[in-house]
Amino acid sequence: MSVLDEIISLLQLKASLLVQRDSSKLLEILDPRFVYINARGRRFDRGGYVNSFCGPEGIRFHSQSFDDVQIQDFGTFAVATMNVHDILEYEGEVHSGILRSLCVFGQTESGWRWSAGQTMPVTT
Structure with missing residues (x-):
């Protein structure tokens, strides 16, 4: 499988896990040092991201x-950009x-992990 295919597969998995609110499996694909900036400019670490997007109040x-x-x-x-x-x-x-998004993935012994991301509104 090519890097392109592996990263797209990981993006699809991430989307599915967010919809399913599967925090335990989402944690598995996030780097322990994960950092994310949302469209409002708020920064999240790994736990904050999972809690905000999979938690009961998120x-x-x-x-x-x-x-x-x-x-x-x-x-x-690898760096991915997308809508x-x-x-x-x-x-x-x-x-x-x-939204426009940038995601950084790190290669580990067990495969790719999502390491960082930033999302921003699309302006026309």
Whole structure:
């Protein structure tokens, strides 16, 4: 399997785990030093990300898909950029939108792990 295929598979898994709210499996694909900045500029560590996006009081994803994926393989790490299409529920209201996202993946002995990410609104 190519790096492109492996990273796209991991992105699809991440989306599925967010929709399923499967925090234990999401933790398995996140690097222990994971860092993420959301579209509002808030920074999360690994635990904060999982709690905010899979926890009982957090955001509830109804769906997440992506397109315009470009991946650069640097050997020990890879960088993916893409458009992310989210439908999610927050504080009782359903929201949908398209965001631009950058994800960094690190190569480990057991495969790729999501190490860092940043998401921002798409402006026209």
